[in-house]
Amino acid sequence: MTKEAILNRNYTFFKKKLPELLSEESNKNKFALICNQEIIGIYHTFEQAINVAKEEKNFELETFIIQKIEDQKHFISRVLY
Amino acid sequence: MNNRHYGFTIELLPFTNSIKTHGKVINSFGSKEGYSSKNFLWDTGATNSAINENIARKLELSRVGNIEIHTAGGKIVCNTYCVDIILPNGVRFNQIPISGVQLTEGTDVLIGMDIIKAGSFLFSQDRQTGKFFFEFSIPPIHNFMHRSQVSTKIKQS
Structure with missing residues (x-):
């Protein structure tokens, strides 16, 4: 499986889990570290999640994702597509 | 507690309709050389x-x-990356998430509210000269209009 496919699967897993994660008030606006379609941990900051992935777990780059647990919409108008 | 503020003032080009500064973006996990640009x-x-x-x-x-992003053309799903960003005032944001998109021509990096809200942001025009100025300071300054607190002034080429 390519790295892209692994990351896509992790993202699909996160999208499915998001409603459940959001239902827990204490998770909101925190960052989920996901690897092999498993939630490794939930952290206060993006930097903390990155450090756990890289330093503690020794995950290889492009095998894990970090996603913010939020229901906020994001807007960027200066995009060409 | 460190009470030092890092700030800059940039005189913008006449008739400007956007705020552009120089800056540098660096791969948090790769070469520290990075990419410098005047198109932030x-x-x-x-x-x-x-x-x-x-x-x-x-x-x-x-x-x-x-990340899902709403654009003028609809919703897109784009990649996020991890970068360090260095602003003109030398303040460095380490390991921050950034969205990878196809930005409009003449823009290399877009500084959004995730960074802007970390500081004090002021766009102003001098009534006598008509010149436009952009000022930014980190951490936020109490009563930012007292500009004497801002540490350095940079004239943009």
């Missing part, structure tokens, strides 16, 4: 900071997630 666009209408995908490729950024 500050956009209070953007919730997130973003980088042009062609620069993300040049810097060999690693994908660390995805």
